[in-house]
Amino acid sequence: MFNNLSDKFEGALRKLSGKGKISESNVREAMEEVREALLEADVHYEVAESFCGNVLNKAVGAEVLDAVEPGQQMIKIVNDELIELLGGERSVDPETGQIIAPEHIMYVEPGPTVLMMSGLQGSGKTTTCGKLAGYLKKKGKSVMLCAADLQRPAAVTQLQVLTEQVEAEVEGTGSVQFYGEPDKVAAYGEAVGVAVDVCRNALKAAKREKVDVLILDTAGRLHIDEDLMGELRRVNAAVMPHQIFLVIDAMTGQDAVNSAKAFNDQLELDGVILTKFDSDTRGGAALSVKSVTGKPIRFIGVGEKLDNLEEFHADRIASRILGMGDIVSLVEKAQEQVSEEEAMALQEKMAKGQLTMEDFLKQLKQLRRMGSMKSLLGMLPGVGKALKDIDLDDKQIDRTEAIINSMTKAERKDVKLLDNSRRRRISRGSGTDQKDVSQLVKGFDMISGMSKQMAGMGAMNRLSAMKNMAAAGGPPGMGGMPGLPGRKGSSKAQQKNNKFKQRKRKKR
Incomplete structure (x- = not known):
């Protein structure tokens, strides 16, 4: 981005x-x-x-x-x-002198904290409700999703399915449940005011179930009109939500900013959620919305999965724009997937040179949950630009997992057992070429040696080594980078060099 x-x-x-x-x-x-x-x-x-x-x-x-x-x-x-x-809201702790980050959601006691979601059709509002529920679940909150969009066909069903997916797929100590009244959608789909009753009933249910947060998924339109704003104002007056978020599509640029201003003029917003932020290569909406509306960006959607919703931090985005990376976000992503105990155990294995393919497979699965390889490596200072013309193939992770899953437990524990006969068996079982298996083993041996060396380094030296590894080709089995198995593409400089070599051979 x-x-x-x-x-x-x-x-x-x-x-x-x-x-x-x-x-x-x-x-x-x-x-x-x-x-x-x-x-x-x-x-x-x-x-x-x-x-x-x-x-x-x-x-x-x-x-x-x-x-x-x-x-x-x-x-x-x-x-x-x-x-x-970008809307950086920073205050300083008078005792420690440290910067205090703003709360992205202000919770009330006793609950439930009521969040009202608004936005135009097509902005990703209902999906964002599910992602926000997943974000809250990971924080240990109990959540109720209310289907108050009674205008769009299947909106209630969509939110119900999302609720079930979040509960099943997003890890966390919290819980997510659904509230909806499908019969009212069928009978009174166009009736103004029915959504108000549904929201009132949802609030009663949330109090009865003692949930921490109630999220109201309200109706949207293809454009802003009086009927839409009238319904939102009535829901606001009836339920009195503690915070109102506007969901806008980052890729629509100034159209998104103009919509945000129009919404805020008629309905006092508390913050903005930008969807498709990872696909927005220009950044016009992110850079304009706070100045035009006066409302901060609270969250950003960075992918299609239900856990691809991140808190928006102005200082981190500014750092990315200036090419200085975003180490803080990278560390936070890692901490979400790896506990301190797991990290210490892995570090001890690395220091002793005891890293196994089983460990490597576990790391791959954790990396997959953190995001794409290009986005993760791009958070390292100075690496983002180096990756600009390199096409990283995240599907290589699938192929690498298939290769490791085709190994026996003994083979995963000791790759030295992998002779040609075993490699042929593994390649057939994983649907890959035998050379892919050999390249993975070779790369694994290389990363094991580097890991042992890095284990004794200081933090800054480890960071430098990671940057050098990324520039040279990255970790084994990640594919898409020059010189590694499963390369999907190569840099422009390499492509020119290859063409030059081909022309030279023809002349000979």
Whole structure:
């Protein structure tokens, strides 16, 4: 995400890195490039103008510290302004001096905390209700999903199915249950006010069941009209939700921002949820919505799975845009999948050189739950750009799992047992080539040796080793990177080099 914008920001700031001092002329020149990049990213015109003006004023008026290069200070100024633009709400603990992150959901006691979801049809509102329930379940909350969208056919059934999927597929100590009145949909599908009764009844049921959070999935339209807003206002007045979230499609750019402003003008919003955030290569909606509506982005949808909903952190997104990675989010993703005890046990195995294919298979499954390989490696500082022209094939993880699953327990424990006869059997059982099995074993031997070396390193040295591993080809069996099994594509530079070699052979 933000690939084009990141390139433009990096190019503009690179011009300032070699300057002896920051002057109005060179900053103004850089900001012209940034302004053009923001407009190309479908950022609101006034937002782009304000951002560049603020950076220019702060940069020209700033005193350059002796210990900081002008280019570095400029990056700091741009980073702070990006955080502000994205809606960074930061307060400082007076005792510790540490920054306190804002609460994405304010819970009430006694419960239930009532969340009202609104949005246009097609924005992913109902699916987001399911994802939000999954997010809350992982946090140990009990949740009730109320099907109050009585206008769209099958909306009630969809939410009921999502409830069952979240309860079955999303791991967590909480629980999710469904509330709906399908008979009212069939009899009074077009009647105004029926949704209000359903929401009232859902609130009574939530109190009776003593759930922590009640999520109301209200009706949407293809466009904003008085009937829609009238129904939402009546639900709001009847149930008095503690927070109202607007769900918008990030890929619609300024249309999404305009919808958010129209909703907020008629219904006081508490926050915005951006769906399809991982597919939004421009970033116009994310960069504009807070400035235009005054409402912060609370969550972002980053995939199709029910656990692909993340808290929105302005400082982390700003860091990604400037190519500085997002180590904090990467660590949080890892902590969700791996307990501290498991991590310590694995570290001890790595230090002793006792890593097995069984351990590797477990790691692959955990990586799959964390997200795509490209998105994960892109969170490492400096790696995102290196991966831009490389097509990572996540399906290689399926093939790698199939190979390992075709091994016996003894073979997983000791890969040295894998002679040619065993490798042929494994390739037939996994539906892969024998060379794929050999490459996986070779890669596993390599990663085992590197893991043993990295176990004795400090944190910064381990990070450096991870970056070098990603640039060189990444972990074994991950495919899609040059020189690894299951490569789906190669970088543009490699493709040109291969064509050059082919032409050279023809001349001979």
